[in-house]
Amino acid sequence: MPHVIVALDKPGSASLRTELRPAHLEHLTRHAAKLLAAGPMLAEDGTTPVGSMIVLDSDDRAEVDAFIDADPYTKGGLFETVTVRPWRKVFLAGARTG
Template sequence: MYYAIMSQDIPNSLSLRMSARPAHLERLEALKSEGRLMLAGPHPALDTPDPGEAGFTGSLVIAEFDSLEAAQSWADDDPFVAAGVYESVVVKPFKRVLP
């Protein structure tokens, strides 16, 4: 089943994000290579694809896991969590309807 991992950043998280980004992307690439990643990306702080110094306010990952517990465990092990980027993380089952 798919799960949505919705993360909210702490204020002014950009420098923390940048330091943990390579390890964060490596884990997403692993999900992608396993065919389990539906989509992933950050929420820009401004209404533009490149918010510059304003940074990001959070992230969304939708990926396939065996269970809610497995998805939560994967989310808990995210390098952004270890680096203190996220203020909160919510993991919920996700049912794809369209497209």
């Protein structure tokens, strides 16, 4: 069962996000086979990142936790909160899956 990861940035951490982004993208690339979706959540202005949303396709919660713990954004202290929830696919890429 996939898991949705919602991580909110600490206030005032835009420069830290920019600094850590290349390593974060490398981390995502290493796990691309398990990613259903990933990207920044944005402020109401539609441009300012305020967090991250990732859907990782894994039935193993320990694997999901290890993925989060190894993320350079986590290791670098970017996130104020991280929430993980199991997710059931009903629609994916415009098609009904369940």
